[in-house]
Amino acid sequence: MTNTAHNQARKRVAVLISGRGSNMMSLVEASRAHDYPADIVSVISNRPDAPGLDWAGSQGMNTVALDHKAYTTRAAFDDALHAAIEDSDAEIVACAGFMRLMTPELVAKWHNRMLNIHPALLPSFKGLDTHARALAAGVRIAGCTVHIVRPEMDTGPILGQAAVPVIDGDTPDTLAQRILAAEHRLYPRILSLFAADAYDIHQDLAHLRAASLKTTMLFSPET
Numbered sequence: 001m002t003n004t005a006h007n008q009a010r011k012r013v014a015v016l017i018s019g020r021g022s023n024m025m026s027l028v029e030a031s032r033a034h035d036y037p038a039d040i041v042s043v044i045s046n047r048p049d050a051p052g053l054d055w056a057g058s059q060g061m062n063t064v065a066l067d068h069k070a071y072t073t074r075a076a077f078d079d080a081l082h083a084a085i086e087d088s089d090a091e092i093v094a095c096a097g098f099m100r101l102m103t104p105e106l107v108a109k110w111h112n113r114m115l116n117i118h119p120a121l122l123p124s125f126k127g128l129d130t131h132a133r134a135l136a137a138g139v140r141i142a143g144c145t146v147h148i149v150r151p152e153m154d155t156g157p158i159l160g161q162a163a164v165p166v167i168d169g170d171t172p173d174t175l176a177q178r179i180l181a182a183e184h185r186l187y188p189r190i191l192s193l194f195a196a197d198a199y200d201i202h203q204d205l206a207h208l209r210a211a212s213l214k215t216t217m218l219f220s221p222e223t
């Protein structure tokens, strides 16, 4: 297969970030595998000083900084964001620590084509401060979720989840680190399935065709 044919078979993905960008890095690194079904064609940030943007630039990627403060309305920013995504000919948008609420109009333009990762087992702990709230609730299993974006924050068909134990003595930071390591494994895997058209999506549910579970129970504590 020539390089061109190989690239044509891959889905073009724009990644949206606001900060550190470690999830974006995990997607970029996964996409370097010759058989990965998606190419990261642009990294777009609403914060020009996002460290993740520098990293993406250093990797020779196409980066776009769109300072949301330069736009007087959310709709104007979203129009510019949509145009930037379209400029890269992306077919899929992957939000990875993108800390901006989107207008329903923008979400509608990317209906069933925009993914997000959230550091909790949705539908529990939507929104911010998820780790502190999970600890305050005394959950024994925490985790992260990759889902399709719907207009209401942190809702939408769930594509995949990863679970981690909560350990006695955890602080929001230690729990966040454990969940982040799971995020870095989960997101590339789910994007790979999504880009390979492995899901059927019916309204608010996603169904993975030919899914087979190797385990039937997760325990924490294990004993």
Ligand code: GRF
Pocket (backbone or CB within 6 Å): 017, 018, 019, 020, 021, 022, 023, 024, 052, 096, 097, 098, 117, 118, 119, 180, 183
């Ligand atoms: C991650 O925990 C992600 O789930 C949440 O924000 C954090 C972003 O981290 N939405 P990074 O920028 O990907 O390192």
